[in-house]
Amino acid sequence: MGRITLDKVQKSFGEVEVIPPLDLTIEDGEFVVFVGPSGCGKSTLLRLIAGLEDVSGGHIRIDGKDATLVPPAKRGLAMVFQSYALYPHMSVRKNIAFPLRMAKMDKAERDRRVQEAADILNLTDYIDRRPGQLSGGQRQRVAIGRAIVREPAAFLFDEPLSNLDAALRVGMRLEISELHKRLETTMVYVTHDQVEAMTMADKIVVLRAGIIEQVGSPLDLYHTPKNLFVAGFIGSPKMNLLDGDLAKPHDATTIGVRPEHITPSPTEGTWTGKIGVSEHLGSDTFFHVHMEGRRDPVTIRAAGEVDMHRGDTIYLTPNAERIHRFGADGLRMP
Numbered sequence: 398m399g400r401i402t403l404d405k406v407q408k409s410f411g412e413v414e415v416i417p418p419l420d421l422t423i424e425d426g427e428f429v430v431f432v433g434p435s436g437c438g439k440s441t442l443l444r445l446i447a448g449l450e451d452v453s454g455g456h457i458r459i460d461g462k463d464a465t466l467v468p469p470a471k472r473g474l475a476m477v478f479q480s481y482a483l484y485p486h487m488s489v490r491k492n493i494a495f496p497l498r499m500a501k502m503d504k505a506e507r508d509r510r511v512q513e514a515a516d517i518l519n520l521t522d523y524i525d526r527r528p529g530q531l532s533g534g535q536r537q538r539v540a541i542g543r544a545i546v547r548e549p550a551a552f553l554f555d556e557p558l559s560n561l562d563a564a565l566r567v568g569m570r571l572e573i574s575e576l577h578k579r580l581e582t583t584m585v586y587v588t589h590d591q592v593e594a595m596t597m598a599d600k601i602v603v604l605r606a607g608i609i610e611q612v613g614s615p616l617d618l619y620h621t622p623k624n625l626f627v628a629g630f631i632g633s634p635k636m637n638l639l640d641g642d643l644a645k646p647h648d649a650t651t652i653g654v655r656p657e658h659i660t661p662s663p664t665e666g667t668w669t670g671k672i673g674v675s676e677h678l679g680s681d682t683f684f685h686v687h688m689e690g691r692r693d694p695v696t697i698r699a700a701g702e703v704d705m706h707r708g709d710t711i712y713l714t715p716n717a718e719r720i721h722r723f724g725a726d727g728l729r730m731p
Contacts, residue, residue, distance in 0.1 A: 399551035399583030400425045401446060405455035408441055408607075415441055416607035418455060423551075423585060423600075425460075428577050430586045432594040433604035433630070439587045440555055442604070446585065447476050447553050459550060475544035476553040479560060481536045483528040489515070490524045493542040507546075514542040517579065518572075534565040541576070551583035558593070570597060592633050595619070603627050625727040628653045634683060634696045636721070641690070643668070644722075649730055653721035656683065656698035659713050663705060666712025670695065672705060686711055 401423040408416040416438045423429045431439035444450040446457060448469035456465045464472050483492050493514055497507040515521045518538040528536055537557060544552055554573070558566045574597050577584050588594055594601050595615045603610045603618065603626075611623040615631075622628035628636045636653045644652045660666070661684065670686035673694055682703045685694040697713060705711060722730040 399423075399549075400460055401551060401583065401585070402458040402461075403446070403455065404458065406442075406445060406452055406457060407454035408438075408445060408450065409453045414453075414607070416445075419607075419609055421602065421609065421612070423583060426581050426583055428574075428584045428586065428597060428599045429602060430588060430594040430598035430600070431602050431604060432588055432591055433610075435589060436606075437604040438607035439589075439604050441607075443476075443553055443555055443585060443587050447474055448472050449476075473550040474553055475547045475549035475551075476555065477537075477540050477544050477557050479556045481528070481540045481560075483536060483539055485528050488525050488527055489520055489531070489539050489542075492528070492539055493520075493546055496543060496547055510546040510548070511542075514545040517545065517576065518542050532565075533561050534569055537561065537569055538572070541573070545580070549582070551585060554584065554586040556587055556589070558588075558590075566593075573597065591631055595631070595633075601631075603630060621729065622653070622721065623729055625651060625653075625723050628721060628723070628729075634698070637695050638723075639691075639695070647720060647722055649722035650725045651723040651727075653723065654715045654719065656696045658716040658719035659695070659697040660716070661697050661699050661703065661705070662712045662714065663709070664712065666714040668695075668713040668715075670711055670713065672707055672709050672711050675705070675707060677702060684711065686713065 403419060403421040405418040405420060407418040431442060433439050441450060445452055452465055456463055458464060459472060490511055494507055494511045515524050518541060520538055520542060523531060523535060558569050561569060570593060598615055601615055601618055602612050605626055611618060611627045618627060618631045622631060625638060629638055632655055634656050636655050638651055638653050640651045644650060668688060670688040672684050673687050674685045676683040682699045684697050686697060687694050724730050
């Protein structure tokens with residue numbers, strides 16, 4: 398069991414309130430991702446759940462029991478940090494077994510759990526190596542293994558892939574997702590990378606300045622962002638937000654159109670502009686189009702290689718059924 402409930406949880410450092418009172422429920426077995434820009438409070442919120450920070454108000458319940466004042470070691474949670482924090486003089490086997498040794502667990506049971514974790518994480522061939530003999534991805538797997546052997550009620554991940562290069566991040570992202578499906582254990586994951594959030598989460602919690610802006614599945618947030626902040630944050634490349642004369646025909650203060658919902662043409666369309674930077678990725682081409690009267694370019698996504706170049710005039714037609722409307726208060730309109 399790993400149901401976590403936050404009831405009016407609040408955190409202040411002195412007179413500075415970093416997390417106003419908030420409510421959140423993480424169901425047993427869910428993969429929940431906290432996402433938001435730097436300084437939004439996502440890591441602080443994770444540390445409050447772990448017990449590494451004291452709450453300034455409210456209650457934290459784990460499986461229905463009040464854990465607000467329970468020490469971290471007794472909450473039944475396991476945390477994986479951005480830093481691997483491995484002991485360089487110990488083998489992989491001893492690093493994974495360390496929390497069990499500290500708990501004075503029977504050696505036979507300890508060995509069983511370590512071997513099981515090594516099998517799950519494909520570390521069996523490296524079990525007697527030291528961290529200095531491993532790649533970054535292998536070290537991160539050792540850190541995860543050290544959490545697995547505790548058989549926690551929930552795993553807490555604090556930006557665990559930030560130290561890895563792009564290729565390793567993609568690989569580890571898949572491995573953690575597969576691990577979640579295999580263990581069926583609650584996982585709470587912090588990242589500033591919304592691509593990680595979209596590809597890994599059952600449920601995303603979007604934070605800004607300690608406030609929960611929206612909670613929902615990745616596709617909920619993609620299709621129906623609650624406000625301008627979520628609309629501009631979720632999606633890669635981000636949604637185009639257009640106001641003024643472009644929004645008036647839609648009876649809105651601002652309209653939002655995702656790059657993949659705009660059709661480019663060299664001859665005709667609803668809007669006109671000139672191509673600035675173009676990014677040719679093979680499978681996709683991204684054009685950054687400058688339109689008269691707009692400071693920021695409009696980003697469009699075209700499939701494959703398109704024979705259009707910097708300085709060319711381009712015509713854009715947004716998909717009318719995919720236009721998002723926002724009012725003067727920044728909230729989504731029906």
